[in-house]
Amino acid sequence: MSKLLLIEDDHALSDLLSDYLTSQGCTVEQAFDGLAGLEQATSHHYDVILLDVMLPHLDGFEVLKRIRLTHLTPIIMLTAKGDDFDRIFGLELGADDYLPKPFNHRELLARIHAICRRVDFIKQTDQHEQLLSSSHVTLNVAARKVIVNEHVLILTGTEFSILQKLMGRIGDVVSKDVLSQHVLGRRLAPFDRSIDMHVSNLRKKIAQYSDIQCIQTIRGSGYVFLAE
Template sequence: MQHTVLVVDDDPHIRQLLVFALGKAGLAAREAEDGEAALAAIAEVQPDLVILDINMPRLNGLDVCRKIRAQGDLPILFLSSRDDEIDRVLGIELGGDDYVVKPFSPREVTARVQAILRRASASAKAPEDRPQLAQGRLKLDPDSWTATWNGADVSLTVTEFSILKALMAAPSKVFSRDQIIDRLHGPGFAITDRTIDSHVRNLRGKFAALGGQDVIETRPGVGYRLGPCLGEPA
């Protein structure tokens, strides 16, 4: 099945460049010139992923992301300027799955889009090959792409789910940030440590809201590992 990607940027040249690159990769691409048009297009087209510029008139990318996350877990790849690190980190903390810095290579954007879509499509594998993962009160079902804490559903983005799945698949292992990046994208992707830290902070916040303060442990100077997932003491 062909995936549909919505490209949202106020620069028509960037939109055309990405639409062409995505089309060459076998993806269907639609365009939106600002945030308001993006929300209308999402409702109409129901894309599989949104490429979202942060700095746009009328409704910026961060505000669009907030509205998307209030409705569901549609994957988001942010585009940002080189000097907007604060916005990039905030975008990840709001629920973005990845980001690319302008000026960018269309090939890199396409590769990152395909990596996110592959992770989102991983649930198509046979259930018998994808047993549930469990630790304490935490359960992860890779087949249905769902996470629960003490029986309550926890809404995770594609990237958050993938990080948690990597940690749960090897619960005694301490993963460095580079190892987590390799699990998400494969070797060679340039992502800062702060991006991984932001995703982990998101995960902690979502589970802490349900009483799960011990889902992910930090090993200073090394990385992250799965915690005991026992939650608040009775």
């Protein structure tokens, strides 16, 4: 059973989503403005946070930024339909996924389940001393820790999963679609830049402590983590 926090200022929509997700076995708590949502998100444990962009008192982007200062809880942004800026900016700030309004309730549930399956898989996998490493990056699967030149990286769950997939196939090209299905639990739609933005964030974090460009883009194919 997933425990969710829904931060949405439209009371009617929030109640509708809450009723539907509860009927599907989820536990849902609601917040109707940015400040209340931030307080709940940082003082309680949730499996997934559903975060609207347009909120009173504190908008969704600011809520996302402040959550990411202390918490890595998976976050799905609820954005305006067709607003590419909202989607890309949310991903840059550390959102795990986004869903444009209006959306199908079943698709939202599928996105939630995909994120929860990814987290459960990481927790349940028997990773006895499983380390993935290159000359300057070490990924400890069991501890969910990444070290770059003796510095610990703070990664979101999505970033960690992408790096794990790439480092598990060092030297091989991994397509964006494979990454999307592995990390987000869905095929990559045309013009969907989710994986690109997550990889960009990952590169920036690694670059804080290393000058080596270890993740290379293979145009038209995907990404490869370069061998030592």
